[in-house]
Amino acid sequence: MNDVAVRFVTRADRELRNDRVRAAVRHTTSLLAANRSTALDGLADPDAVRDSAHAIRRRAIDTLPQLLDRWAARATANGIIVHRARTAADAVRVVLDLADAQATAGHSPVRIAKGKSMASEEIDLNDALEAAGHEVVETDLGEFIIQLAREKPSHLIVPAIHKSRFDVAELFTTDAGRPIEPDVDAEAAYARARLREAFLRADIGITGVNFAIAETGSVCLVENEGNGRMCTSLPRVHVAIMGMERIVDTWAELDVMLALLARSATGQALSVYTNIISGPRRDDELDGPDEVHVIVLDNGREAIVGTEFDDALLCIRCGACLNVCPVYRNIGGHAYGTVYSGPIGAVLMPLLRPDDPASRELSEASTLCGACTEVCPVRIPLHDLLLRERHRDAPGDASRLRRVTFRLWSVAWAHPLSYRISIHVVRAILRLSSRVPKLARRAPGWAGAWTRDRVVPRVRR
């Protein structure tokens, strides 16, 4: 595993030297974290609501097969076509078949407008659709920027968190073939006009799902821009992709989840558009898609259910844990090299991709400070899960040297005399080094990275 570990560290190290990205990520995550805590204060008893949300999500995971069956039966009765996809390839296949059906119906090339969906990122859907000759446009402003840059999102909620308005102006200028000013309103206006065309011409709209609701066979989708509503309203066919764990039982439960989701994500009481979709256009309705498909994606999730790690499936993808994570805040999302980043990425990727060493090593990408656990709206014990993953992955045969060192340490500190001697030795070293401060700042090897910017505290008697 060692050379793989170097890979994450190397990427992290590279990002650490990218001052522009670090500044942008810090700026945005600080604002989001502050907005979140103000918004949670708007609830009379936020901790009680979080407990309630935890219980709701926990019960959903404990009864997942029944809940999904119940949802699917109602959804089907409403006219929604439900597809179950065990693997990423299965899910991609479903979408490709739907696109092919449009092509056969004479809409060629097939034009696809996409709303924000992490599940679609997870299965690399865009690459597959483009390879098959279809036109795909990301329509969330942040996702559109990322698509033009040919990159991956680097934050759950703010995919282009690492781009400045100057970066965006450059990308838009190239896309437009005329200068677009580095002004946020001008950039938004360009995106509005450019993407409006895409919406009006799209044959298929693809979105994610925030929650499926079993009670009525509905799916709930939240967003701020209106692009999600366009994707679910204007094209003939709407395809929604949901992680199989993203389900609640009742609308009363949805009430609790919605009270936390936007507050934790952006600090809003509710997102601008909370859509609840219960089927294709009804005969007495004026507009809406003729077909609604929901793809229920497993892709490694079912294998987690029932293990000691399955609290990871409670996640509602609010991004709050990213915003407070000292690791994420310093290296951004791309350093992780996986679709999910930050604390939840570090927990989830090793579980979703147990056979991929690059995913598996991410449980090391944390200081275990616990800030993530503190903010998680559904109370996932994130740092505890990371620790358990590390424990699972730790080689049983710790090196001799390591075992002897820890053994000696525990013996030494178990006896008052040897404990006191050890403290005297450390104090003597520190006293010596404080006489030669320059030397103290240049400890050898990796220790130097610590001593360069830090003052060693004095050890008391």
Add this chain to the structure above:
Amino acid sequence: MTPALPAPVHYSVPRRGIDGFCDAWHAIGGTSERITSLDERADPTPTADLVHATAAIAQTGSIVIDSSRNARAASLLPDRCAFVIDASTIVDTPGDVLRERARWWPGAMPSQIVFVTGPSRSADIEMTLTVGVHGPGRVHAIIIG
């Protein structure tokens, strides 16, 4: 097995009724007027499509619309949009709609229900707020009664 209903969500500063709704709606960038009948409108904004609300929520400043009463495009494609709200349908919390589904939709569910909470917005670039990025950037509530 029917699980117990989760406890209702309570708020630090409860907003109630028409005034509460207007406070919340204005705080997120909406405008409003209050009249007794639609014929009474002083400034009938001609370019705005009128969208008929099913309900409105004081706590969050949300307007609930559904596809059985309005074209979806009417509240989505124009630059500005006006919602007509019957004062008697203004409730206190999102739970008053979500937990009372049968009161608002006694028959078959409409294919789409939307809680509209302010103008279309984005903060995707440098966290700078910009409105009207895809949906209407100017939203107006006409409260009747």
